[in-house]
Each structure stands twice: as structure tokens, then as C-alpha cells.
Amino acid sequence: MSGHSNWPEWIYVGVVIALMVWVGAEAWEAERLVEHVPEGAEIIKVTGQQWFWTFEHEDGTKEIGELHVEKGKAYKFEIHSKDVNHSFNIHDYVILMDAIPGRVNTVWFAPTDVGEHDIQCREYCGLIHYNMRGTLYVEEPSS
Amino acid sequence: MVLELQKPRPIWQIMFSTHHTDVGLLYLISSLGFLFLGGALALAIRAELFLPGAQIIGDAMTFNRIFTVHGTTLIFLFIIPFASSVGNYFVPIMVRYKDMAYPKLNAIAFWMIPPAGALIWLGFADFTWYATPPYSIISAPGPAADMWIFGLKILGISSVLGAINFIVTILKCKHPDMSIGQVPLLAWSFLSSSLIILVAIPTFAAALLMLLTDRLGVSGFFNPAMGGDPIAYAHLFWFTFHPEVYVLVIPAIGMMYEIIPRFSRKPIYSFNSGIFAFVLLSIVGFSSWAHHMYATGMSFTEKTVFMVGTLAAVPASAMHVFNFIATMWNSRIKFSTPMMWAVGGIALFFSAGAGGVANAAMPLDFSTHDTYWVVGHFHLFVMGTIAFGSIAFLYYMFPYVTGRMYNETMGKIHFVMSFIGTVLVFFTQHVLGLYGMPRRIFDYPPIPEWIAMNQIASVGAMIIGVSMAIFLANMIYSSGKGQLANTEDPFGVGGKYYYPFEAKNPSH
Numbered sequence: 252m253s254g255h256s257n258w259p260e261w262i263y264v265g266v267v268i269a270l271m272v273w274v275g276a277e278a279w280e281a282e283r284l285v286e287h288v289p290e291g292a293e294i295i296k297v298t299g300q301q302w303f304w305t306f307e308h309e310d311g312t313k314e315i316g317e318l319h320v321e322k323g324k325a326y327k328f329e330i331h332s333k334d335v336n337h338s339f340n341i342h343d344y345v346i347l348m349d350a351i352p353g354r355v356n357t358v359w360f361a362p363t364d365v366g367e368h369d370i371q372c373r374e375y376c377g378l379i380h381y382n383m384r385g386t387l388y389v390e391e392p393s394s
Numbered sequence: 395m396v397l398e399l400q401k402p403r404p405i406w407q408i409m410f411s412t413h414h415t416d417v418g419l420l421y422l423i424s425s426l427g428f429l430f431l432g433g434a435l436a437l438a439i440r441a442e443l444f445l446p447g448a449q450i451i452g453d454a455m456t457f458n459r460i461f462t463v464h465g466t467t468l469i470f471l472f473i474i475p476f477a478s479s480v481g482n483y484f485v486p487i488m489v490r491y492k493d494m495a496y497p498k499l500n501a502i503a504f505w506m507i508p509p510a511g512a513l514i515w516l517g518f519a520d521f522t523w524y525a526t527p528p529y530s531i532i533s534a535p536g537p538a539a540d541m542w543i544f545g546l547k548i549l550g551i552s553s554v555l556g557a558i559n560f561i562v563t564i565l566k567c568k569h570p571d572m573s574i575g576q577v578p579l580l581a582w583s584f585l586s587s588s589l590i591i592l593v594a595i596p597t598f599a600a601a602l603l604m605l606l607t608d609r610l611g612v613s614g615f616f617n618p619a620m621g622g623d624p625i626a627y628a629h630l631f632w633f634t635f636h637p638e639v640y641v642l643v644i645p646a647i648g649m650m651y652e653i654i655p656r657f658s659r660k661p662i663y664s665f666n667s668g669i670f671a672f673v674l675l676s677i678v679g680f681s682s683w684a685h686h687m688y689a690t691g692m693s694f695t696e697k698t699v700f701m702v703g704t705l706a707a708v709p710a711s712a713m714h715v716f717n718f719i720a721t722m723w724n725s726r727i728k729f730s731t732p733m734m735w736a737v738g739g740i741a742l743f744f745s746a747g748a749g750g751v752a753n754a755a756m757p758l759d760f761s762t763h764d765t766y767w768v769v770g771h772f773h774l775f776v777m778g779t780i781a782f783g784s785i786a787f788l789y790y791m792f793p794y795v796t797g798r799m800y801n802e803t804m805g806k807i808h809f810v811m812s813f814i815g816t817v818l819v820f821f822t823q824h825v826l827g828l829y830g831m832p833r834r835i836f837d838y839p840p841i842p843e844w845i846a847m848n849q850i851a852s853v854g855a856m857i858i859g860v861s862m863a864i865f866l867a868n869m870i871y872s873s874g875k876g877q878l879a880n881t882e883d884p885f886g887v888g889g890k891y892y893y894p895f896e897a898k899n900p901s902h
Contacts, residue, residue: 278755335529342830353618356691381835
């Protein structure tokens with residue numbers, strides 16, 4: 252070799268490894284918290300099919316393309332698909348979970364503010380994938 | 395040796411030749427042809443997304459077909475064949491052998507590409523380059539989908555044959571006086587990427603066959619209606635195609651290893667760390683495939699394993715960047731066109747890697763996955779790193795292939811425009827992804843931020859398009875009428891041009 256010492260490279264590699272360990276540890280901790288579903292979360296069954304979303308609340312009411320929830324409550328989505336893969340996405344709440352035929356995936360959230368948010372499909376599912384959209388309405392608690 | 399255009403030969407002598415530089419030339423011309431075809435599709439996509447509503451592409455189906463063929467073309471018909479071209483020209487020379495180990499196999503591997511390309515282009519499938527079931531089984535229209543499957547099958551065989559040839563040439567045909575540690579880093583990059591191909595490709599080859607029989611209805615591997623599981627396909631696909639990312643990027647890094655020291659007029663900072671990083675990357679590249687699948691409902695443990703596997707690949711990539719910077723440090727750099735492209739490529743490689751770390755971190759991935767962030771991220775690799783490295787090397791090998799010099803000013807304009815364009819398109823797409831725009835959509839709602847960022851990206855794409863037209867003109871004009879190159883030292887960096895240049899007619 253050219254005879255120069257290699258210590259700058261070792262220090263650099265050490266710094267990179269330390270950064271990666273830090274990123275990994277932070278991500279691990281955050282994901283662990285995010286995945287912890289609160290007790291008593293209300294279940295909403297989400298069904299994806301070409302090219303719309305259907306929601307079924309615990310009391311049996313069904314909605315198509317729209318989802319009404321109440322502020323301050325925790326909800327757990329049980330997501331599945333009737334035909335091809337979709338991905339259920341409420342971007343404002345960083346909710347993303349694939350809807351896959353033959354499987355039920357879960358994800359939860361607890362809306363904090365009243366408002367309207369977009370629901371969309373984020374996995375390619377064919378012709379009208381671009382318009383497989385819906386709206387989430389977060390409302391004041393009824394009681 | 396090459397000098398094709400100075401000593402014209404009938405075209406069939408090149409087409410039916412098995413000489414490594416002739417096969418290299420065939421690879422080169424066909425890969426550049428597909429670069430422009432695939433690039434034209436990219437411009438169509440960007441024009442369509444300039445505003446919400448249908449613009450120039452009438453319907454969603456056509457749009458879906460266009461981005462599918464765009465991706466398939468540029469990955470399989472530009473990047474890989476371009477690397478094969480460079481390997482064909484220089485690997486035998488670098489290991490001091492007269493040709494590739496198996497010249498006929500080499501020609502066969504090339505001649506599989508045109509029929510595969512024809513299948514992909516004539517079919518024009520719509521199920522994305524990922525061909526995900528069950529969409530690809532129950533919903534994607536035939537015969538386009540079937541033609542795509544056969545096209546990819548043929549390209550897989552071609553890659554495996556090419557990989558075998560490179561491995562045997564480097565390990566078995568290198569000059570007996572040469573130890574493996576003396577093989578130049580460019581040849582090392584082909585050794586590493588070829589080994590990855592041999593391990594990775596068979597998995598996808600199997601998945602393709604299963605996909606085909608599923609489409610025919612005789613099996614149900616990935617079809618839930620017949621008891622199959624689409625996630626199994628995702629694992630098989632990404633087990634091949636995450637390592638495939640390294641297959642694409644490693645030769646481009648190897649090309650930069652050739653260029654950076656030459657124009658820095660200094661030996662590479664650490665040859666051994668280059669080799670070490672290539673080998674390390676080829677191994678840890680296999681530990682990260684399911685980071686593409688966090689949102690498929692993987693358990694916390696699975697996600698953690700694949701996050702660690704992904705982050706483990708970062709130090710190896712970072713070592714290359716360090717090696718390049720340390721080589722350029724305190725050196726007398728000559729910023730000729732190839733050097734500009736290589737340095738730009740390193741900068742974008744670093745940016746792409748940094749974005750990749752964000753994707754790998756589990757909670758952040760749910761924000762970026764399947765949005766334009768991911769589109770921006772991997773394009774910084776395939777365009778910013780791999781295409782930049784490849785174009786750098788194309789300028790670098792231009793005097794070697796043609797015996798003439800390209801126009802330096804046009805080359806620099808090409809670089810400056812492409813660099814600005816790449817930053818405008820793909821950095822903006824990262825931000826667009828954070829605003830939530832999904833990938834692969836033909837139309838989008840008129841959200842002001844989405845419109846603004848799509849317009850910036852589309853303008854950037856048009857700048858790249860213009861620069862590529864300049865590039866094409868430069869290549870065509872200069873290969874016929876450019877100044878004769880000083881074959882000893884075409885770039886005026888002092889010292890001898892690396893490659894032996896004596897004219898030697900193909901002997902097969």
C-alpha cells in the first residue's frame with residue numbers, strides 16, 4: 252500500500268457505525284411505543300377493493316368512502332382486501348397498512364383534533380388506483 | 395483494438411463477432427438506445443403530472459403501462475447492459491487475458507437482450523416493475539403481462555450467463571503473475587456484482603415461473619383465492635431485487651474508482667478498503683430485503699431484524715465515499731467531463747444513502763413508503779449515482795472506443811444541466827412524498843403543495859431531457875467527426891492512459 256496511516260478512515264467508519272446504532276435505537280424505541288395498542292380501542296373493519304374503501308364500525312354501521320370518528324377515542328383498524336393488494340393510508344396521522352387478501356392487518360390511531368383528512372390507497376391496485384380516495388371526519392364526541 | 399469508426403467494418407462482422415470489444419460495443423449501443431427510449435417515457439410521465447387532470451396521456455391504463463415499461467427498461471435494458479458493456483471492454487484487459495473466458499456464451503448473453511426488450515416493449519404491461527400479485531395474476535391484462543414475464547425470464551438468464559463469464563474470466567483467466575489482490579477495483583466490482591447475481595437471480599426466476607403458472611390458473615402460489623399468499627411473492631421478489639440494487643450500483647462505483655484517481659492524478663487512497671467494502675456490501679446486501687415490506691403487516695421483531703440488516707450496509711457504502719474524498723483531498727484535480735460526472739455522482743450517492751437511512755428507520759418508513767419520497771430516493775441511486783457513474787465512464791471510454799474526442803464544452807453543459815435537473819426532480823420528490831403523494835398515480839387532487847412540487851419536478855425533468863439531447867448529438871457527431879484523440883493521454887492528465895491502445899483486430 253501507499254504507506255500512509257489509515258486512522259482517519261477508522262474514525263470515520265466508527266462515527267458512521269455510531270450514527271447507525273443511534274438511528275436504529277431511536278427507531279426501535281419509537282416503533283415499540285407506536286405499536287402499543289391502547290386498551291379498549293374501538294375496532295373499525297376496513298375493506299379495500301377496486302377501487303374504494305368500506306368501513307364497518309363495532310355497532311354494525313357501514314360507510315363507503317367516508318369514515319366518521321370521534322375526537323379523543325382510540326380506534327383500531329382491521330384491514331383486509333377483497334381482491335388485490337391495497338394500502339390504507341391516512342397520511343396526516345401517519346397511518347399506513349397494506350390491505351392484503353387473505354390477511355388481516357391492524358393499525359391504530361387516536362385522533363386529537365376535529366377536522367377532515369384525506370384517506371387514500373398507497374399501493375398500486377390498477378386502473379383507478381389514483382382515485383381510490385376517501386375522507387376521514389373527526390368529530391366532537393356525541394355524548 | 396477498437397477504433398470501429400476509423401476502420402469501418404461491415405456491420406455483420408460486429409454483430410456476429412464474439413470478440414469482447416465487439417460484444418461490448420453491441421451492449422453499449424443497445425443500452426444507450428434503451429436509455430433514450432426509457433427516458434422519453436419518463437418525460438411523458440412528468441409532462442402528464444405537470445398539472446392535475448389528464449394532460450398528454452389520455453387514460454390511466456396508458457399511464458400505468460408507461461411507468462411500468464419506463465422502470466423495466468431503464469433497470470434491465472439500460473443499467474445492466476451498460477455495465478456489461480464496460481465489463482466486456484475492460485475486464486479482460488484488466489486481468490490481462492485475450493478475451494472473456496467463454497466468448498460464445500458472451501455473445502449469446504448479449505443476443506438474449508433484443509428479444510427480451512422486444513417482448514417488454516411490444517407487450518407494454520401495466521403491473522409495475524414489481525408485478526405484484528394478486529393484481530398481476532387476476533387483474534393485469536394479457537398478453538402484455540405474459541410477455542413481460544417471458545422478457546424478464548430471458549433477461550435473468552442473460553444476466554446469469556454474463557455473471558458466470560465475468561467470474562471465470564477474473565478468477566481463472568487472470569494473468570498468472572497477477573494475484574487477486576492486484577486486480578483493479580473496476581474488475582473487483584464486476585466480480586462482486588456477478589457473485590450477487592448468481593445468488594440472487596434464481597429466486598426471482600422461480601417466482602416468475604410461479605407467477606406465470608398462477609396466471610394460467612394451474613397453480614395458486616400467490617393467489618389467495620386458491621390458498622396462496624401474495625406476501626410470499628414479495629419475499630421472493632425482494633430477496634432478488636434488494637441485492638440487485640447492489641448489482642446495479644457496485645459496477646458504477648467501480649467505474650468511479652477508475653476515474654477519480656486518474657483525474658486526481660493520485661493513486662486511490664486505500665485499494666484494500668475498496669475491495670473490503672465491495673465484498674462486505676455483497677454479503678450484507680442479502681440481509682435487508684424485507685425493508686421494502688414493513689407495511690405488509692410484519693411483526694415488530696421481523697421489522698427490527700431487517701432494519702438492523704439495512705443499517706449494516708451503510709458503513710460499507712460510506713467507506714467508498716470516504717475513499718473517493720480522501721483520494722481527491724489535496725490533489726491536483728482536473729475537472730474534465732468524466733470527473734465532473736463522477737464527483738456529481740458521489741454527491742448524489744451520499745444524498746441517496748442519507749435518505750435511505752430515513753427509510754430504514756421503522757416509524758419513518760410509514761411516512762415515506764410508497765410515496766414520492768421513495769421515487770425520489772431510488773432515483774437518486776439509479777439516476778444520480780448509477781447513471782452518473784455510467785455516463786462519466788462513457789465519456790472516459792469514448793476516446794478508447796472511437797479513437798476520437800467528444801466535445802468537452804457540450805459534455806460539461808450536459809453535466810451541469812443534468813445535475814441541476816436531477817436535484818430539481820428528485821430532491822423535490824422527497825418533499826412531495828412527505829406531503830403524502832402516493833407513487834404510481836395517473837392523476838392527483840389539486841392540493842396546492844402537490845401541484846407546485848410536481849411542476850418543479852417536471853421542469854427539472856425537461857432540463858434533463860434537453861441535456862440528454864445535447865449528449866446524443868455530441869456522441870453521434872464526435873464519434874464520426876470529433877478530433878482525433880491522443881491515445882497515449884486523451885485527457886491531458888499526464889502519465890499514460892491506462893488501457894493498452896494498440897490496434898488489434900478481433901480474432902474470432
